[in-house]
Amino acid sequence: MIKAEKDNTNVEFEVLLIESNKQIHDSAFQFPDYVKVIIPKENFNFHAFLNIGIKASTGEFVGLFNNDLIFKKNWFTEILNVKKKHPKVESFCPVDYDSKFTPKSFFKEAPYLFGYKVRRHIVGWCIIAEKKLFKKTGLLDERFSFFYADDEYSLMLQKYNKKHVVVAASEVSHLESKVSKELTQKKSAFFDDVEIPEKDIPRYIFTEQNRWMLVRKKLLEGHIIFHKKWGSPKMVAIKSKIGRIFMANGLGFLNKYFM
Structure with missing residues (x-):
């Protein structure tokens, strides 16, 4: 194509x-x-x-x-x-x-x-x-x-x-x-082949709303890395919202220091 x-x-x-x-x-x-x-x-x-x-x-x-x-x-x-x-x-x-x-x-x-x-x-x-x-x-x-x-x-x-x-x-x-069920299963097994020490898992992951991630180890690993870098889920939402306000008002250059 x-x-x-x-x-x-x-x-x-x-x-x-x-x-x-x-x-x-x-x-x-x-x-x-x-x-x-x-x-x-x-x-x-x-x-x-x-x-x-x-x-x-x-x-x-x-x-x-x-x-x-x-x-x-x-x-x-x-x-x-x-x-x-x-x-x-x-x-x-x-x-x-x-x-x-x-x-x-x-x-x-x-x-x-x-x-x-x-x-x-x-x-x-x-x-x-x-x-x-x-x-x-x-x-x-x-x-x-x-x-x-x-x-x-x-x-x-x-x-x-x-x-x-x-x-x-x-x-x-x-x-x-549109991939086959077999390929999906192989992909899932590949991406979840990781061990994460319990001490590294945020407490909110163990709540009823989030504990499904405990069986998706590779996804959970990405979640932990992302929020260690950018802040808690709540902080990420705040940073993104304020950052977009800065950009809309010609102050987007401040995001480098704020985010």
């Missing part, structure tokens, strides 16, 4: 695959010539692998993608159209209308929306950013190996006074909800 976009526009794509399967070249599968495969020595870490791609890329924009996406025609062209209207914006997301989080009614007929809500404005499976953004914010925090990566990106943008846009006409289909 990326190749189809390239053939119909003036956009040039550089496709980098950061592959966690170290035996991929032993299989019979052959990647197209335009795909550059990079196999890191370390085990899978979402942010670490994305950082490898960011550093290896040569274009003005970088796409931070999951490996289960179908790109609709002109998806990136629509993002560039919004970029032309808002030259200072450096972060964008497309939309998947099959997702329960972003139905077409979400836009209320607006062509795009500014915001930082995870799964609404920021969908971590497909983020487009200008490469220069990371010169201001630094590379992605590699303590986030998978869970809470979206939340981390949202607060990072707010801290550094960077606006983010989700674009209604830029469509990408995320196949996560």
